[in-house]
Amino acid sequence: MKKLVSVLLAAGLLASVALFAGCNDGVKIEGDxxxxxxxxxxxxxxxxxxxxxxxxxxxxxxGWTLTADQDMSVxxxxxxxxxxxxxxxxxxLGIVTLPQQAMSGxxxxxxxxxxxxxxxxxxMAVDGSVYLGTDGLYIxxxxxxxxxxxxxxxxxxxxxxxxxxxxxxxxxMIPTPGEFVEGLSGVLETESIKVYIDDSGDEIKVKMSADIxxxxxxxxxxxxxxxxxxxxxxxxxxxxxxxxxxxxxxxGGLLTGYGYVVDMSIPETTVExxxxxxxxxxxxxxxxxxxxxxxxxxxxxxxxxxxxxxDEPSVDVVG
Numbered sequence: 001m002k003k004l005v006s007v008l009l010a011a012g013l014l015a016s017v018a019l020f021a022g023c024n025d026g027v028k029i030e031g032d033x034x035x036x037x038x039x040x041x042x043x044x045x046x047x048x049x050x051x052x053x054x055x056x057x058x059x060x061x062x063g064w065t066l067t068a069d070q071d072m073s074v075x076x077x078x079x080x081x082x083x084x085x086x087x088x089x090x091x092x093l094g095i096v097t098l099p100q101q102a103m104s105g106x107x108x109x110x111x112x113x114x115x116x117x118x119x120x121x122x123x124m125a126v127d128g129s130v131y132l133g134t135d136g137l138y139i140x141x142x143x144x145x146x147x148x149x150x151x152x153x154x155x156x157x158x159x160x161x162x163x164x165x166x167x168x169x170x171x172x173m174i175p176t177p178g179e180f181v182e183g184l185s186g187v188l189e190t191e192s193i194k195v196y197i198d199d200s201g202d203e204i205k206v207k208m209s210a211d212i213x214x215x216x217x218x219x220x221x222x223x224x225x226x227x228x229x230x231x232x233x234x235x236x237x238x239x240x241x242x243x244x245x246x247x248x249x250x251x252g253g254l255l256t257g258y259g260y261v262v263d264m265s266i267p268e269t270t271v272e273x274x275x276x277x278x279x280x281x282x283x284x285x286x287x288x289x290x291x292x293x294x295x296x297x298x299x300x301x302x303x304x305x306x307x308x309x310x311d312e313p314s315v316d317v318v319g
Contacts, residue, residue: 028289029245029257031198031205039188042195045206046184049177052253056174063096063295066105066173068288075268076280083115093130094295103132104298107141122147131300136160138306159306174258174290180246183208190215193242203247203256210242212264229271233280236269259289 037045068091075084093105107130112123128141136159144153175183187193187208192215196207216234247257266282300306 026261026287027243027245028259028291029205029207029247031196031207031247032200033196033198033205033207033209035196037195037197041197042184042188045195045197045204046181048204049184049248049253050181052177052248054252054254055177055248057252057254058096058098058292060098061294062292063094063098064174065291065293065295066091066093066095066289067291068286070286070288071283072285073283074280075282076278078276078278081116083113083117085111085113087111094297096295096297100134101132102134102297103130105130120148129300131298131303133299133303138300138303140300140306157302157306158309159303160309173288174255175246199250202251203249205247206245208244212239212242213237215242229273229278232269232271233266236266237264238267239264254292256292257290259287259291261288262286 068089070087070089072088073084073086076082088108088110090108091105093103093107095103106128108127110123110125112121114121123144123146125144126141128139130140131138138157138159140157142153142155144151146152184195187195193208193210196209198205213234216237244260245257246255246259248255262284264282264284266280268279268281270277270279
């Protein structure tokens with residue numbers, strides 16, 4: 001079982017590193033990325049970012065639009081243990097902090113799981129509109145959860161404590177200047193990632209393009225080399241392109257955009273361990289964009305009708 005866990009953790013790590021993987025469909029930060037930057041230019045870029053003091057300085061009426069689409073499936077079988085997970089997510093949000101923190105938009109997510117780890121089958125679906133005000137996070141929509149024969153379903157308008165936003169991790173989705181500098185420093189140490197810089201306009205636009213299979217082979221030979229199963233997973237990994245984008249203003253250093261697109265897969269592969277074999281497959285497709293622009297927050301006209309979570313009626317459970 002411990003060997004199985006290590007293999008699954010390896011698969012999860014692959015998905016995490018794949019945040020630096022992507023295809024060119026739906027790119028929202030456009031520039032002239034025809035010429036690869038030299039090591040000196042990458043070093044200068046890192047120094048410029050490190051000196052930025054206005055990375056997140058917002059202006060009244062401006063904020064962030066967050067759009068994301070994700071489609072994922074993972075499957076593994078090992079002896080009598082099995083798990084199959086499929087999930088989709090769509091986010092379309094506007095976020096501002098001036099004159100006060102607020103957010104509004106649409107959220108749609110669905111996840112389904114089947115296998116021994118969930119006692120047969122389980123799924124969850126969320127679909128609705130959200131608004132973050134000074135006194136809470138308002139959700140108008142539906143939530144449905146199924147576990148075996150038990151079904152929990154809610155439809156309506158609810159208000160949650162605004163601290164719920166921190167648990168969603170939205171603020172941590174945008175890298176800090178230090179994280180970008182650290183990433184660029186790592187780029188200089190590998191041939192698997194190339195950097196392209198367009199500084200022809202008022203903004204500096206950057207594209208980081210990686211050869212994911214080659215990058216993962218480097219990691220497997222180094223940091224991950226103590227887990228032999230990872231080499232088998234890396235060998236099966238497929239990804240056509242690997243791109244991350246960001247942009248910031250030359251004057252003041254304000255971050256104006258950050259995004260990536262992911263398109264990777266692991267065809268059905270059997271990983272041989274010590275006395276245990278795991279057959280797994282994975283497909284992961286995601287686009288994710290934060291863009292700094294004018295944002296209009298849509299405030300529901302009937303906030304008073306939203307029901308506090310603490311006053312929720314008992315939930316109907318079937319099964």
